[in-house]
Amino acid sequence: MAASRAEGIQRTAGAADARDTEAAPGAQPGPGLRDAGQPLLSVRHLVQEFAVRERGRAGGGVVQAVSGVSFDIRPGETLGIVGETGSGKSTLARSVLQAPRPKSGEVVFRGADLVRLRGRKLLAARRHLQMVFQDPFGSLDPKWRVRDIVAEPLAAYGARDRAARRRRADEVLDLVGLDPGGYGRRRPRELSGGQAQRVAIARAVALSPSLLICDEAVSSLDVLIQAQVLNLFERLRGELGLSYLFIAHDLALVKQVSDRVAVMYLGRLCEAGPADAVYRRPRHPYTQALLASIPSVSPAGREGREGRGARTIRGDLPSPVHPPSGCRFRTRCPRAQERCAAETPPMRPLDGDHAVACHFPLEHPAATANTRPGGS
Amino acid sequence: MSEPLLEVADLRVSFARRGHALRAVGGMSYAISAGQTLAIVGESGSGKTVSCRALMGLLPPSATVTGSARFLGSELIGLGENEMRRHRGTGIAMVFQDPARSLNPTMRIGAQIAEAIRAHRAASRREAREQAVELLRLVHMPLPGRRFSEYPHQLSGGMRQRVMIAIALACRPRLLVADEATTALDVTTQAQIMELLLELQAELGMALMLISHDLGLAAAYADEVIVMYAGRIVEQAPASGLFSRVRMPYTQALFEAIPRLERPAHSPLPVIAGRPPDPAALPAGCAFAPRCRSARDDCRAAAPPLDEHEPGHRWACWHPVPAEGAA
Numbered sequence A: 001m002a003a004s005r006a007e008g009i010q011r012t013a014g015a016a017d018a019r020d021t022e023a024a025p026g027a028q029p030g031p032g033l034r035d036a037g038q039p040l041l042s043v044r045h046l047v048q049e050f051a052v053r054e055r056g057r058a059g060g061g062v063v064q065a066v067s068g069v070s071f072d073i074r075p076g077e078t079l080g081i082v083g084e085t086g087s088g089k090s091t092l093a094r095s096v097l098q099a100p101r102p103k104s105g106e107v108v109f110r111g112a113d114l115v116r117l118r119g120r121k122l123l124a125a126r127r128h129l130q131m132v133f134q135d136p137f138g139s140l141d142p143k144w145r146v147r148d149i150v151a152e153p154l155a156a157y158g159a160r161d162r163a164a165r166r167r168r169a170d171e172v173l174d175l176v177g178l179d180p181g182g183y184g185r186r187r188p189r190e191l192s193g194g195q196a197q198r199v200a201i202a203r204a205v206a207l208s209p210s211l212l213i214c215d216e217a218v219s220s221l222d223v224l225i226q227a228q229v230l231n232l233f234e235r236l237r238g239e240l241g242l243s244y245l246f247i248a249h250d251l252a253l254v255k256q257v258s259d260r261v262a263v264m265y266l267g268r269l270c271e272a273g274p275a276d277a278v279y280r281r282p283r284h285p286y287t288q289a290l291l292a293s294i295p296s297v298s299p300a301g302r303e304g305r306e307g308r309g310a311r312t313i314r315g316d317l318p319s320p321v322h323p324p325s326g327c328r329f330r331t332r333c334p335r336a337q338e339r340c341a342a343e344t345p346p347m348r349p350l351d352g353d354h355a356v357a358c359h360f361p362l363e364h365p366a367a368t369a370n371t372r373p374g375g376s
Numbered sequence B: 001m002s003e004p005l006l007e008v009a010d011l012r013v014s015f016a017r018r019g020h021a022l023r024a025v026g027g028m029s030y031a032i033s034a035g036q037t038l039a040i041v042g043e044s045g046s047g048k049t050v051s052c053r054a055l056m057g058l059l060p061p062s063a064t065v066t067g068s069a070r071f072l073g074s075e076l077i078g079l080g081e082n083e084m085r086r087h088r089g090t091g092i093a094m095v096f097q098d099p100a101r102s103l104n105p106t107m108r109i110g111a112q113i114a115e116a117i118r119a120h121r122a123a124s125r126r127e128a129r130e131q132a133v134e135l136l137r138l139v140h141m142p143l144p145g146r147r148f149s150e151y152p153h154q155l156s157g158g159m160r161q162r163v164m165i166a167i168a169l170a171c172r173p174r175l176l177v178a179d180e181a182t183t184a185l186d187v188t189t190q191a192q193i194m195e196l197l198l199e200l201q202a203e204l205g206m207a208l209m210l211i212s213h214d215l216g217l218a219a220a221y222a223d224e225v226i227v228m229y230a231g232r233i234v235e236q237a238p239a240s241g242l243f244s245r246v247r248m249p250y251t252q253a254l255f256e257a258i259p260r261l262e263r264p265a266h267s268p269l270p271v272i273a274g275r276p277p278d279p280a281a282l283p284a285g286c287a288f289a290p291r292c293r294s295a296r297d298d299c300r301a302a303a304p305p306l307d308e309h310e311p312g313h314r315w316a317c318w319h320p321v322p323a324e325g326a327a
Helices: A002-013 A018-028 A088-097 A119-126 A144-156 A163-177 A192-207 A223-240 A251-257 A276-282 A285-292 A305-311 A338-342 B048-056 B080-085 B111-121 B125-138 B155-169 B185-205 B213-222 B249-257 B297-299
Strands: A041-052 A061-071 A077-083 A104-109 A130-131 A211-215 A243-248 A262-265 A268-274 B008-019 B022-033 B039-040 B063-071 B092-095 B175-178 B207-212 B225-227 B232-238 B307-310 B314-317
Touching: A002 A018, A041 A088, A061 A077, A061 A088, A061 A243, A077 A251, A088 A104, A088 A211, A130 A192, A144 A163, A144 A192, A192 A223, A192 B080, A192 B207, A211 A223, A211 B111, A223 A243, A223 A251, A223 B249, A243 A251, A243 B307, A251 A276, A262 B213, A268 A276, A285 B185, A305 B155, B008 B297, B022 B048, B022 B063, B039 B048, B039 B213, B048 B092, B048 B175, B048 B207, B048 B307, B092 B155, B111 B125, B111 B155, B125 B155, B155 B185, B155 B213, B175 B185, B185 B207, B185 B213, B207 B213, B213 B225, B213 B249, B225 B249, B232 B249
Parallel strands: A077 A243, A077 A262, A130 A211, A211 A243, B039 B207, B039 B225, B092 B175, B175 B207
Antiparallel strands: A041 A061, A041 A104, A262 A268, B008 B022, B008 B063, B225 B232, B232 B314, B307 B314
């Protein structure tokens, strides 16, 4: 019901071509897929919505949290997703996990569409898909001991041999840099934030998953501990051949671990591509604004305060219950024109892997040679 | 430099816990002048927040505060609650990290600002109301007249922080302390709030003290940066160019651990092992020595003093990082 309503909105908001292009990522391989083999995870036109009751507004509304998002993750690859609070990035992660199930779309993981799987089959498929959350203490049972916390998923997936479960728990504790002898018998309150997050990571890798979803997994840690945990993620990537869906609001942090980066705004992706290309030559005005908002610690020192003000964006995120028509960023975009309100810009490929959803993408002198002018 | 607005000398704070005294701040001295932006940076538990709350008299009774903090010539340490109240608001105001918890959820925001105005000076309800709308305009709240009668839950995080700043500014303080005021905000909102603070500072001639765990934010927005470790200042330097002039290995480690856009993806971050020391079991010498790559025997024997080795640049280290270009 809600899904069909959202499609209705899209149809009325955008012209016929906008609707076609919205569907395009589902019909064709997404950006960056054509040269690779089978992707590990292939998300197509994912939609997630929640009904809310708003005080003062008759009938409430529907939060359009994720509105038609498509992307791929190849084996061994890390895809970073950046976005602000309310961009829908956490909802996207949970929709991939089917917790709760998305309204519509496909989530093809290791060849099976999780959206269509039920019961035991879903459980079996999800074994290879684990998640690490932001608050390590919130995700660890305070009454349990570390070794039992880490061994729990093994029991949940039917490992009956208690001794073998413990051996595996000790093995992964060692892998994440915690001495099982010293930490195995502790309870979460006897751990620091960094140690607790290592326990959460140990639990996530205990079942040897192929994809780890990290939702702001290092955001609550102090910078020195954060660096240790980021290095741990990188080491596990190499040693276990893991792929990551790495979600964070910090662009520099995402760049540190990602092969490709997707930028999310109010439920839609606005730009995606190789991390270097997206950061060095952002094509979407929103990506550029995000980059301009990062305080500079470059060796050049402090940036001029005057120049900075002009480049960051003004105002607040619009309500996801009543997102702007057409391009959802248009209400805060310095380049917005009439067309941006009338048509939803499709995600279209630029050079190579790089794709942008903007009618008037930014031009860069180095990039203009091999792309069409944006205004078309 | 002009007469300092606030001069802190040998500030020490300890907490009584199970019969032991836990040292939270172990001798801090610094000054801040009108119009200046000073950042105090450190990890969780480094004593940055405790040291500021000590100035404001906001610590629980289990805390023992010694030393001196002279604000506009008058001593703050040891003041009673009533005397302290006169300085709070009009002299020193504070903005905290979590605006949702600092605001009263059952009161309209305009009434909360007006209350702050009337708490510190005589003003009629009508005057206070007019000034509150004016303050909302000052902090660039969109539609200030309408927002005046809204409740905190109707505002975004960034707007709530603007309300907190409006309340802090209600009595035109000489010093505004922002304790992790932008930490809970998104990067774009953080930039908006930082710009607002700097703009208001220039307009009102306030001194601004930024308490933050984020060395990057401090280096980008402050005039001067103080780095704290285990309750002590370990380095103090002008923010401009700090990155290339760091002398204390701890500050260097902090800088290196920040993910930066210039770094290639998947490159391992330079990290230091371990954690800050337990305040109940501080090492004998330099508190950072157990984690320091250049620590030697003398570091473990005696704590290095915080000396001004170069004009305006203080550090506490026996074996500092060599100055760039000097080697």
